[in-house]
Amino acid sequence: xxxxxxxxxxxxxxxxxxxxxxxxxxxxxxSRQAGSEVIVEHVVVQNPGKQRSIKLPSDKVSNDFAxxxxxxxxxxxxxxxxxxxxxxxxxxxxxxxGKDLVTANKALLAEHGxxxxxxxxxxGRSIAFEAAIAGGIPIVAAISECLTGNRISSIRGILNGTxxxxxxxxxxxxxxxxxxxSLAQAEGYAEADPTMDVDGTDATQKLALLTHLAFGQWVxxxxxxxxxxxxxxxxLLRFADELGCRIRxxxxxxxxxxxxxxxxxxxxxxxxxxxxxTQGVFNAVSVAGHAVGPLFFHGLGxxxxxxxxxxxxxxxxxxxxxxxxxxxxxxLVGTMPNPATxxxxxxxxxxxxxxxxxxxxxLADLTGxxxxxGISIDSVIQHPAENGENxxxxxxxxxxxxxxxxxxxVRALDHxxxxxxxxxxxxxxxx
Amino acid sequence: xxxxxxxxxxxxxxxxxxxxxxxxxxxxxxSRQAGSEVIVEHVVVQNPGKQRSIKLPSDKVSNDFAxxxxxxxxxxxxxxxxxxxxxxxxxxxxxxxGKDLVTANKALLAEHGxxxxxxxxxxGRSIAFEAAIAGGIPIVAAISECLTGNRISSIRGILNGTxxxxxxxxxxxxxxxxxxxSLAQAEGYAEADPTMDVDGTDATQKLALLTHLAFGQWVxxxxxxxxxxxxxxxxLLRFADELGCRIRxxxxxxxxxxxxxxxxxxxxxxxxxxxxxTQGVFNAVSVAGHAVGPLFFHGLGxxxxxxxxxxxxxxxxxxxxxxxxxxxxxxLVGTMPNPATxxxxxxxxxxxxxxxxxxxxxLADLTGxxxxxGISIDSVIQHPAENGENxxxxxxxxxxxxxxxxxxxVRALDHxxxxxxxxxxxxxxxx
Numbered sequence: 001x002x003x004x005x006x007x008x009x010x011x012x013x014x015x016x017x018x019x020x021x022x023x024x025x026x027x028x029x030x031s032r033q034a035g036s037e038v039i040v041e042h043v044v045v046q047n048p049g050k051q052r053s054i055k056l057p058s059d060k061v062s063n064d065f066a067x068x069x070x071x072x073x074x075x076x077x078x079x080x081x082x083x084x085x086x087x088x089x090x091x092x093x094x095x096x097x098g099k100d101l102v103t104a105n106k107a108l109l110a111e112h113g114x115x116x117x118x119x120x121x122x123x124g125r126s127i128a129f130e131a132a133i134a135g136g137i138p139i140v141a142a143i144s145e146c147l148t149g150n151r152i153s154s155i156r157g158i159l160n161g162t163x164x165x166x167x168x169x170x171x172x173x174x175x176x177x178x179x180x181x182s183l184a185q186a187e188g189y190a191e192a193d194p195t196m197d198v199d200g201t202d203a204t205q206k207l208a209l210l211t212h213l214a215f216g217q218w219v220x221x222x223x224x225x226x227x228x229x230x231x232x233x234x235x236l237l238r239f240a241d242e243l244g245c246r247i248r249x250x251x252x253x254x255x256x257x258x259x260x261x262x263x264x265x266x267x268x269x270x271x272x273x274x275x276x277x278t279q280g281v282f283n284a285v286s287v288a289g290h291a292v293g294p295l296f297f298h299g300l301g302x303x304x305x306x307x308x309x310x311x312x313x314x315x316x317x318x319x320x321x322x323x324x325x326x327x328x329x330x331x332l333v334g335t336m337p338n339p340a341t342x343x344x345x346x347x348x349x350x351x352x353x354x355x356x357x358x359x360x361x362x363l364a365d366l367t368g369x370x371x372x373x374g375i376s377i378d379s380v381i382q383h384p385a386e387n388g389e390n391x392x393x394x395x396x397x398x399x400x401x402x403x404x405x406x407x408x409x410v411r412a413l414d415h416x417x418x419x420x421x422x423x424x425x426x427x428x429x430x431x
Numbered sequence: 432x433x434x435x436x437x438x439x440x441x442x443x444x445x446x447x448x449x450x451x452x453x454x455x456x457x458x459x460x461x462s463r464q465a466g467s468e469v470i471v472e473h474v475v476v477q478n479p480g481k482q483r484s485i486k487l488p489s490d491k492v493s494n495d496f497a498x499x500x501x502x503x504x505x506x507x508x509x510x511x512x513x514x515x516x517x518x519x520x521x522x523x524x525x526x527x528x529g530k531d532l533v534t535a536n537k538a539l540l541a542e543h544g545x546x547x548x549x550x551x552x553x554x555g556r557s558i559a560f561e562a563a564i565a566g567g568i569p570i571v572a573a574i575s576e577c578l579t580g581n582r583i584s585s586i587r588g589i590l591n592g593t594x595x596x597x598x599x600x601x602x603x604x605x606x607x608x609x610x611x612x613s614l615a616q617a618e619g620y621a622e623a624d625p626t627m628d629v630d631g632t633d634a635t636q637k638l639a640l641l642t643h644l645a646f647g648q649w650v651x652x653x654x655x656x657x658x659x660x661x662x663x664x665x666x667l668l669r670f671a672d673e674l675g676c677r678i679r680x681x682x683x684x685x686x687x688x689x690x691x692x693x694x695x696x697x698x699x700x701x702x703x704x705x706x707x708x709t710q711g712v713f714n715a716v717s718v719a720g721h722a723v724g725p726l727f728f729h730g731l732g733x734x735x736x737x738x739x740x741x742x743x744x745x746x747x748x749x750x751x752x753x754x755x756x757x758x759x760x761x762x763l764v765g766t767m768p769n770p771a772t773x774x775x776x777x778x779x780x781x782x783x784x785x786x787x788x789x790x791x792x793x794l795a796d797l798t799g800x801x802x803x804x805g806i807s808i809d810s811v812i813q814h815p816a817e818n819g820e821n822x823x824x825x826x827x828x829x830x831x832x833x834x835x836x837x838x839x840x841v842r843a844l845d846h847x848x849x850x851x852x853x854x855x856x857x858x859x860x861x862x
Contacts, residue, residue, distance in 0.1 A: 023580075033580075138569075138726075141573075142573075147569075148465075148748075149461065149740050274708075290456075291736040292731065295730040297728055298729075300724045305722040309580050320760050325752055325756075
């Protein structure tokens with residue numbers, strides 16, 4: 001056993017509290033795993049006087065960032081603030097002061113990844129961020145350490161527990177989106193401001209990081225097409241069910257020879273497949289590699305303890321020297337030879353839900369528009385009209401077609417006078 | 432980029448061929464991941480003249496083990512032989528010659544793990560064995576690198592693809608065990624001698640290794656109670672289905688305060704749970720940790736390329752120095768403080784299928800025996816007799832009870848004259 005390792009913590013919110021809890025919970029266990037005692041040397045918080053559910057000696061808690069940055073005994077810092085600033089500035093200062101970083105802040109890395117990874121590389125430091133993607137699921141390690149012999153062809157995940165909770169609750173209870181969102185907020189599964197979760201931002205930032213890890217290619221997250229949950233209603237859920245599917249918000253990265261297609265948004269997923277059966281706040285990730293074939297991971301993607309599990313594992317990996325190796329081999333710094341062309345969404349069957357006026361010739365007109373784009377139809381569902389107010393719902397499932405063809409077709413359909421409300425168009429995932 | 436890393440391969444069967452294929456397939460990719468070119472310097476096989484599906488220069492293939500062992504340029508050796516000898520002797524010689532090892536041989540490690548890990552430790556070498564358990568699923572890395580902040584409470588897996596293939600095929604086709612086994616052999620999913628797969632040996636050896644990794648405790652695999660597939664018949668599958676369950680061969684390790692309960696064998700698993708929905712040759716592992724909660728992994732547990740995926744990842748991790756760190760921190764060498772008492776199976780509900788004579792008072796008698804052991808009954812199924820030859824089938828589901836109580840009850844029931852054939856007793860897994 002070597003001399004103790006002293007760490008600093010920046011931020012003592014939900015995750016920071018969980019990290020201290022895990023470290024204090026079984027110090028012998030942590031020491032054994034890290035090969036050294038791991039001591040929380042100093043914690044920087046906004047309000048040092050605040051009552052907390054964990055015990056820390058008062059001289060170890062302050063709002064003085066310099067006490068971490070300038071302490072040469074602290075070699076590793078867990079940066080557990082959300083948001084971009086001051087997180088970015090603090091991260092750079094810490095790296096420049098020679099600290100290795102561990103963070104759960106996906107927004108920070110999705111926005112400033114190249115800059116931060118670059119500074120870490122220059123300084124010979126590491127940034128570990130298992131907790132930033134899918135919480136307790138070790139997907140970062142899987143990609144950067146365990147699938148290194150593989151050419152990865154796709155990553156498909158349910159990366160936002162809040163939106164999955166809302167969707168599965170809507171499915172089970174038949175309640176509408178806004179009702180379930182309020183419930184989720186009351187139960188603590190959704191933030192007071194849930195925008196980043198329900199509009200797909202959070203999942204898209206995670207997908208950008210996974211893309212960087214798996215394909216060595218940095219794609220600005222904001223350039224990835226993303227679709228939110230708000231447009232999902234009970235009628236869509238019922239049609240999906242009728243077609244043997246569930247609706248899930250899927251973050252999808254698919255690499256073919258020359259292209260990398262990316263998309264985040266609701267999709268129809270065939271019932272019985274692992275992604276479709278991912279319920280409530282759980283996260284799930286499917287990865288396919290040319291040697292390993294299909295791999296699937298499922299676990300808690302957020303919450304105090306699952307996230308702390310990942311942060312503490314990263315702290316231990318940093319202590320023992322694994323993070324430094326993995327970071328330097330990860331391809332996060334520098335550029336890949338022959339980057340792929342980034343495209344929106346991949347070829348797939350599509351599900352279209354339209355509301356149309358109930359008159360002769362409409363179906364022929366609309367399916368004709370799909371024909372012009374070379375899109376062939378797998379099946380059509382039209383039930384007798386219940387209330388004519390909004391038009392008759394019409395569902396069309398297409399055979400596999402390109403994302404651009406279906407986009408053009410939807411735009412054309414939207415202009416058709418028989419279409420009475422905005423069209424819902426979701427890709428269909430059968431595996 | 433540093434100077435090339437030269438590796439040796441011992442054995443060129445299915446897995447060895449896959450490893451060479453992955454390495455030759457995309458050498459630039461492998462070099463990038465490993466930070467050095469990885470060169471297969473020498474391959475030792477029994478019959479160097481044999482025609483192979485991969486190309487290797489003839490001067491790099493021989494049956495001369497010394498050409499690997501005594502070549503100081505070779506630093507890493509993938510030992511891809513099955514069975515115990517000569518694998519054990521070669522492993523020791525290689526470690527003593529200063530080579531790091533990568534292996535997929537679970538029987539070797541389950542039998543001689545402490546000896547080999549000890550030699551590696553003495554020599555300052557590492558043994559990496561991701562491929563030995565669940566093939567392409569990175570469960571070894573997950574436990575030894577990603578869950579290090581957790582106290583793991585249970586590991587539950589489908590670790591043998593052959594027996595899972597047989598079970599799911601029996602379920603789907605209604606065919607009997609021997610028919611499906613012949614089919615599996617014809618399709619290459621079962622060996623000519625499938626004993627180790629179908630009697631639970633293979634899964635038990637993997638469970639012993641997982642137990643060592645997760646709980647730091649070495650348990651001789653042969654001391655773990657194991658049950659094979661042969662006793663599973665269509666009547667059992669039908670009753671399981673009627674009770675909302677599937678039958679799966681589950682390898683189960685459960686750690687409570689003072690005990691470690693281990694068992695491998697068929698169990699009823701509630702439909703809809705991830706283990707129950709693991710089909711065909713797939714493997715799956717559930718792990719629960721106090722911080723991370725429930726984690727689930729699913730993927731191909733055997734076969735040339737998935738196994739090669741794990742071997743190559745281990746080769747790369749050994750090249751970059753990750754394996755050395757992980758091995759030295761893994762707790763595979765030395766003994767854990769306060770080892771748990773090992774017990775057979777954990778508390779669970781039980782499923783009993785009996786064949787009984789069709790006469791008054793039998794049900795009261797038999798359920799009375801359960802009552803004596805303090806086992807209470809959840810439900811009973813008795814259908815009208817179809818043919819009396821073998822007695823009437825009677826199914827009893829118990830509430831949760833201890834493995835020892837149910838064992839005693841089964842022995843007592845077996846002696847009851849109303850019971851006309853051997854009793855099937857399977858634990859029930861509801862999550």
